Amino acid sequence: xxxxxxxxxxxxxxxxxxxxxxxxxxxxxxxxxxxxxxxxxxxxxxxxxxxxxxxxxxxxxxxxxxxxxxxxxxxxxxxxxxxxxxxxxxxxxxxxxxxxxxxxxxxxxxxxxxxxxxxxxxxxxxxxxx
Numbered sequence: 001x002x003x004x005x006x007x008x009x010x011x012x013x014x015x016x017x018x019x020x021x022x023x024x025x026x027x028x029x030x031x032x033x034x035x036x037x038x039x040x041x042x043x044x045x046x047x048x049x050x051x052x053x054x055x056x057x058x059x060x061x062x063x064x065x066x067x068x069x070x071x072x073x074x075x076x077x078x079x080x081x082x083x084x085x086x087x088x089x090x091x092x093x094x095x096x097x098x099x100x101x102x103x104x105x106x107x108x109x110x111x112x113x114x115x116x117x118x119x120x121x122x123x124x125x126x127x128x129x130x
Contacts, residue, residue, distance in 0.1 A: 028128070033047065036078070038067065039080055044064075044080065047080070055073065056073065059075075067079070094117075098117050
């Protein structure tokens, strides 16, 4: 289920996804966050399944929009959902590529390595479903 969803959405924009969100009831993340809420580092850490340092790095490098005075990280709910959607699309692409690679592999050590990558991607996708 997770893999199919990630692979299906990788070709649609955030706005298109918002308009069709009811077609994807299995995704809990986008329902759980109000568009207008301001999320703190702890919230982002929980929803994205990353460390606080990763959240700070995303803010520092401009990967995610911050709506707060310097020194504080507050992220608008809608901006966070868009960021996570783009991340979901990348994970879907990575998953498709890794599955295609896995199907071609013959060497058992390479197969195991590729399977671990698939497991890692699926684990990251799980944060969208809780």
